[in-house]
Amino acid sequence: MGxxxxxxxGMAACGSTGGSSAASTGSSAASTSTxxxxxxxxxxxxxxxxxxxxxxxxxxxAEAAGKELGINVEVKAPTETDESAGNSxxxxxxxxxxxxxxxxLVMCPVDKEGIMPAIEKVxxxxxxxxxxxxxxxxxxKAETFVGLENVKQGYGAMEQLLKGLDGEGKIxxxxxxxxxxxxxxxxxxAKQAIEDANxxxxxxxxxxxxSANYNRAEALNVVQNLLQSYPDANAIFCCxxxxxxxxxxxxxxxxxxxxxxxxxxxxxxDACAAIKEGTMYCTSYGNPYMQGYEGVQAAYDVLNGGAKTxxxxxxxxxxxxxxxxxxxxxx
Amino acid sequence: MSKSKKxxxxxxxxxxxLLIIMAVMACLKxxxxxxxxxxxQVVFQQAPFTMLMAFGMSMAIITGGIxxxxxxxxxxSSYLSATSFQQGNYVLGVLIAVAVGMGFGxxxxxxxxxxxxxxxxxxxxxxxxxxxxxxxxxxxxxxxGFPDAFRGLTTGTLIGGIPNIALVTFIVFxxxxxxxxxxxxxxGFYSIGFNPKxxxxxxINADWTICSVYMMNGLLAAITGILFLSRLNAADPSIKGTLxxxxxxxxLIGGIPxSGGEGSVLNTVVxxxxxxxxxxxxxxxxxxxxxxQTVVGLVIMFALIYGALMDxxxxxxxxxxxxxxxxxxx
Numbered sequence: 001m002g003x004x005x006x007x008x009x010g011m012a013a014c015g016s017t018g019g020s021s022a023a024s025t026g027s028s029a030a031s032t033s034t035x036x037x038x039x040x041x042x043x044x045x046x047x048x049x050x051x052x053x054x055x056x057x058x059x060x061x062a063e064a065a066g067k068e069l070g071i072n073v074e075v076k077a078p079t080e081t082d083e084s085a086g087n088s089x090x091x092x093x094x095x096x097x098x099x100x101x102x103x104x105l106v107m108c109p110v111d112k113e114g115i116m117p118a119i120e121k122v123x124x125x126x127x128x129x130x131x132x133x134x135x136x137x138x139x140x141k142a143e144t145f146v147g148l149e150n151v152k153q154g155y156g157a158m159e160q161l162l163k164g165l166d167g168e169g170k171i172x173x174x175x176x177x178x179x180x181x182x183x184x185x186x187x188x189x190a191k192q193a194i195e196d197a198n199x200x201x202x203x204x205x206x207x208x209x210x211s212a213n214y215n216r217a218e219a220l221n222v223v224q225n226l227l228q229s230y231p232d233a234n235a236i237f238c239c240x241x242x243x244x245x246x247x248x249x250x251x252x253x254x255x256x257x258x259x260x261x262x263x264x265x266x267x268x269x270d271a272c273a274a275i276k277e278g279t280m281y282c283t284s285y286g287n288p289y290m291q292g293y294e295g296v297q298a299a300y301d302v303l304n305g306g307a308k309t310x311x312x313x314x315x316x317x318x319x320x321x322x323x324x325x326x327x328x329x330x331x
Numbered sequence: 332m333s334k335s336k337k338x339x340x341x342x343x344x345x346x347x348x349l350l351i352i353m354a355v356m357a358c359l360k361x362x363x364x365x366x367x368x369x370x371x372q373v374v375f376q377q378a379p380f381t382m383l384m385a386f387g388m389s390m391a392i393i394t395g396g397i398x399x400x401x402x403x404x405x406x407x408s409s410y411l412s413a414t415s416f417q418q419g420n421y422v423l424g425v426l427i428a429v430a431v432g433m434g435f436g437x438x439x440x441x442x443x444x445x446x447x448x449x450x451x452x453x454x455x456x457x458x459x460x461x462x463x464x465x466x467x468x469x470x471x472x473x474x475x476g477f478p479d480a481f482r483g484l485t486t487g488t489l490i491g492g493i494p495n496i497a498l499v500t501f502i503v504f505x506x507x508x509x510x511x512x513x514x515x516x517x518x519g520f521y522s523i524g525f526n527p528k529x530x531x532x533x534x535i536n537a538d539w540t541i542c543s544v545y546m547m548n549g550l551l552a553a554i555t556g557i558l559f560l561s562r563l564n565a566a567d568p569s570i571k572g573t574l575x576x577x578x579x580x581x582x583l584i585g586g587i588p589x590s591g592g593e594g595s596v597l598n599t600v601v602x603x604x605x606x607x608x609x610x611x612x613x614x615x616x617x618x619x620x621x622x623x624q625t626v627v628g629l630v631i632m633f634a635l636i637y638g639a640l641m642d643x644x645x646x647x648x649x650x651x652x653x654x655x656x657x658x659x660x661x
Contacts, residue, residue: 051466178621211620217563217570221377225614229363249564270475
């Protein structure tokens, strides 16, 4: 009986969200109406997943660009969230794109090395490749890169955090999944921000740096444990909002809400709610919508005369309580 | 040496492993590790999650099976019940969570007992179904923000200083202990794990017992899911984390053999504490979290080797005692 209940609820939820399944999308509806205008131009966008709000937003941006530019856009993603399985699924999707005679491939690789064999097949078939959000291991295969500078994103978030600390502070860094390029880059930017602040008379030090795998529950435990070792910490820099929200709970449990400033990245809804409540200090909007949009724009440019630049940079926006209600309008 | 003496010595030796690990951590950073706050956080706030899941895993292992679906069922049941809790409909929320948990438990149980599929494979497929449904339903949206009364489940304290979540875990432990040691139904788990055919012949309804174990695991998964909602203040699919592996590790390190038919929830408690303290200690010592995996693996290996050695010693001693008895009878 429980199963039946679960299934009906599942079906109801599916129906109401318009059935967004992981591998293929409703953009086929868009493609039939724009097919006449676009002729044969077909762009395939392969992203990391369609379960995280970040990538759902990216997909929406890409599809919107397709509609506005009048080209057929298909957004695909692996259903596996595990890195190695995600890579083999992306490889498969890339090969399908070749078989479907796509005009251009926009790729956001889960594994920048592992995807290279597939990328080589794509370029050998004469299909241009655009990098989206994460760079490939061998960039000579790609026409251009669309995305953020994660280093800048980390710098911006840390800079804001330091401003809130008023001259001196002891900082805990919570890293993302070990080896993830986004995590490495954001921390590089963050450390740069600390160096710059210290060069201007600041007294900031990093007490510890631990990974919580971009995971909320893990971050809660890790931060709770770290606060035992470093009770004098007054700031926590997290490589994404999920971990920042886990840190919020750890700080609450320790009774230190308000005395420890927490920063994240991504600017998802929960984080914005936390910033409004004052439990989180700031985050950084990676603008996934614009990344998806610019990704398709870049593909369009490549197909119509060539990429305009080799770095379509999408700006990140630091979000604090001051602009938390308005930052999304700054497209 | 009787079997029960062997079990007591085995349990005590696992406790010794726990104490040694704690001693090592304490020597390296006493000011952070050896505090009442740290202990209370680890034992009362962090351990319960691993422990509850490990209880379920242990029950399944004792009957000669395994239950890999618990973590995904936990996520699905927490997701489906989240909105009810958020709106203050606690009764509805609990009903939904329990229904989902026990529903999937029933599915696993039927696959294992009636359709006779190996427990690993049966629960593996149920795991896929549950997690897949959870992702479809969640659609990337986390449900955030629960009422304070609900959060009191993990943050509040009913009895002097002990968080409610620890109380819930203790009650579950007590119920399971009495069930498995003092009731015919519970002792049935052991005989099924030890010798399923003989058990069926002896009149115990093995099929229904096995099915009920998996349903009980579903219930435990639902409870853990609710506790996660309360502690994290969000419904979040990433809570799966390392729970499945940790709960298996807890059972193994605690001394419950995979062959089934042996072990008690006491073993599970010790095993779970060992794992949570290892993670806690490594965070405090600022060792990269990636090493925790390796250390837990090493402890499992050590526990298994130790268990095998203990078995050999027990056999040798029993043989000697039997020889003495035979000689004395002549």
